[in-house]
Amino acid sequence: MALPLGYNLRNLAVRKTTTIMTALGIALTVAVLLAVLALVEGLRTALRVSGHPLQILVTRKASSSELVSVMARANFEQIKVKPGIARSASGEPMASLEMVTLLNLEGVDSPGGMNVTLRGISPAGREMRDRLQLERGRWYAPGRREIVVGKSVALRYPAAKIGGKLQFGKGDWEVVGIMSAGASAVNSEIWGDLFQVASDHNRAEFLSSVLLRAADPVAFSALINDLDADQRLNVSAIPETRYYEKQMIAAAPVQFMGTFVALIMAVGSCFAAMNTMYAAVARRAREIGTLRVLGFSRAGILFSFVVESVLLSMIGGLIGCLLVLPLNNITTGVGSFVTFSEFSFNFRVTPQLMLSGVLFGALMGALGGFFPARSAARKEILNALREI
Amino acid sequence: MPDPIIITRKLRREFIRDQFHVIALEDVDLEVQPAEFVALMGPSGSGKSTLLHLIAAMDRPTSGEIKALGTDLRALSDRQIARWRNQHIGFVFQSFNLIPVLTALENVELPLRLTKLSRKDRLEHARTALELVGLGDRVHHLPRQLSGGQEQRVAIARAIVTDPDIILADEPTGNLDAGSALEVLTLLSRLNKEFSKTVVLVTHDPHAAQFASHTRHLEKGQLLPNSVAV
Ligand SMILES: Nc1ncnc2c1ncn2[C@@H]1O[C@H](COP(=O)(O)OP(=O)(O)O)[C@@H](O)[C@H]1O
Numbered sequence A: 001m002a003l004p005l006g007y008n009l010r011n012l013a014v015r016k017t018t019t020i021m022t023a024l025g026i027a028l029t030v031a032v033l034l035a036v037l038a039l040v041e042g043l044r045t046a047l048r049v050s051g052h053p054l055q056i057l058v059t060r061k062a063s064s065s066e067l068v069s070v071m072a073r074a075n076f077e078q079i080k081v082k083p084g085i086a087r088s089a090s091g092e093p094m095a096s097l098e099m100v101t102l103l104n105l106e107g108v109d110s111p112g113g114m115n116v117t118l119r120g121i122s123p124a125g126r127e128m129r130d131r132l133q134l135e136r137g138r139w140y141a142p143g144r145r146e147i148v149v150g151k152s153v154a155l156r157y158p159a160a161k162i163g164g165k166l167q168f169g170k171g172d173w174e175v176v177g178i179m180s181a182g183a184s185a186v187n188s189e190i191w192g193d194l195f196q197v198a199s200d201h202n203r204a205e206f207l208s209s210v211l212l213r214a215a216d217p218v219a220f221s222a223l224i225n226d227l228d229a230d231q232r233l234n235v236s237a238i239p240e241t242r243y244y245e246k247q248m249i250a251a252a253p254v255q256f257m258g259t260f261v262a263l264i265m266a267v268g269s270c271f272a273a274m275n276t277m278y279a280a281v282a283r284r285a286r287e288i289g290t291l292r293v294l295g296f297s298r299a300g301i302l303f304s305f306v307v308e309s310v311l312l313s314m315i316g317g318l319i320g321c322l323l324v325l326p327l328n329n330i331t332t333g334v335g336s337f338v339t340f341s342e343f344s345f346n347f348r349v350t351p352q353l354m355l356s357g358v359l360f361g362a363l364m365g366a367l368g369g370f371f372p373a374r375s376a377a378r379k380e381i382l383n384a385l386r387e388i
Numbered sequence B: 001m002p003d004p005i006i007i008t009r010k011l012r013r014e015f016i017r018d019q020f021h022v023i024a025l026e027d028v029d030l031e032v033q034p035a036e037f038v039a040l041m042g043p044s045g046s047g048k049s050t051l052l053h054l055i056a057a058m059d060r061p062t063s064g065e066i067k068a069l070g071t072d073l074r075a076l077s078d079r080q081i082a083r084w085r086n087q088h089i090g091f092v093f094q095s096f097n098l099i100p101v102l103t104a105l106e107n108v109e110l111p112l113r114l115t116k117l118s119r120k121d122r123l124e125h126a127r128t129a130l131e132l133v134g135l136g137d138r139v140h141h142l143p144r145q146l147s148g149g150q151e152q153r154v155a156i157a158r159a160i161v162t163d164p165d166i167i168l169a170d171e172p173t174g175n176l177d178a179g180s181a182l183e184v185l186t187l188l189s190r191l192n193k194e195f196s197k198t199v200v201l202v203t204h205d206p207h208a209a210q211f212a213s214h215t216r217h218l219e220k221g222q223l224l225p226n227s228v229a230v
């Protein structure tokens, strides 16, 4: 059996100043990494809930997003009579023709303006958004220049408040309501009546995309194959969930930079742990010799010092977790490279994330502690006993 | 006469450090019988500690033979030696060498962590050892909360807790006042008489040597013949 953990913990407590300093360095490293992961995790969650598992997004072939897709009204008439489409309570096919474009809005933290998605949408389309809720105000009336803004838009853009006016298309549009839909992309969009939005943009016949809901999973695959194969339509059909997943690429630059910075900091933290542990080994040379005389093996000594270093850095990892905890549920936004519009979501600091932070800390400790521990294990008993 | 528990033949230990070549032990032929209490005396630098270290397999001879408990120590690997020492040798240092962050009980329990004993048994053995050295009421004290004499008694408890065959003590009273030294020597003598432990005590105090059944002298690395009087 090995040396007791209490032996290592008490040694850490005895030299508390160095322990705290080293742990804080590791804590910062872990915090940087966790902040990035919390952002990615938040985005992933928002995107995951943005799609319905039975819904299919239909765009023109080779269009990477709804924004660059053009869908003729005539095509929609052909699509909505395809077999396998679910029916609404009123017996209508659950198929929504939609128009998507971008608005440039001046934001609190983006004086140059940010692109926000404007969606012209019919009542059928609204029905197909689960958890869609009107938070305040009312829905836009058909045939009028009225819009409802997502709750993240309302928060970030001063002009997008109820009663406010936004100018686009052929004139001013009045904000009449604020909507939300769980953590989904809807929160970052502005919606108006399909006909009004389309005619203001001179696109009454050429809209953007069609959203369909399949009756069941079998019909779902069949519909996708059917649409993809239809030469006359020339459209591509993908699961709505996949469409949003592809937008994870928006997080790639932040993820890359953050991970890069965290890795560089991790190298520094490893050296800090190493330095601390070398000092500990030097100070406890006689103790190491004594343990060997008592019968502890070189391997036992090595293990004990690695454990001590891992414990030290796990304390750092825990502090790092505490540092990022306040980020949880804070709203942020990223520019999406797929839709070219801004997408808001919340940081998510999950228990799994914190666990990986602590493990990341532990890894730094194991790496940094290995060489000092090895030097402790390699000492000859007599030399160790003679030191100080 | 039973077989000696410790035998050395032409034991030699040289140290080479930078330009200096020191012969710490030269052709030492020593035999210690089981349950003997041997005092090893000699001036400073005569090789007493070196001899003790070789018996404890903390160091390897330059040449010559050394056998303890019938085992040829030169034949064992590092790992085997660690195990062997844990089972058969109790070592007592001049400077106590207790682990400062562990309590008296934890210090004494430490060597038992290398055995298969359960935690309960380990603590029981450790407590018994502490009671034997008269520190049953100090089990939860840290070394710095104890006097020098008490620390050395904890160290002795640690040395005997695994029930070793041989106890090696390197000037155990060197850092103690007369009263504490007497306690420690009495204890070693008891361990020898009541528990039949073989004790090798290094000292340069003639009074301390009086507790031993035999006394051997080292001078300049050479063991003086048995017949030489004190
Ligand atoms: N590790 C070592 N390296 C170099 N010289 C040593 C070492 N250990 C002991 N010596 C030398 O060996 C001789 C005997 O030392 P030691 O056995 O400690 O003597 P004693 O314990 O009788 O005072 C001394 O001259 C000492 O300097």
Ligand SMILES: [Mg+2]
Pocket: B048, B049, B050, B170
């Ligand atoms: Mg000595």
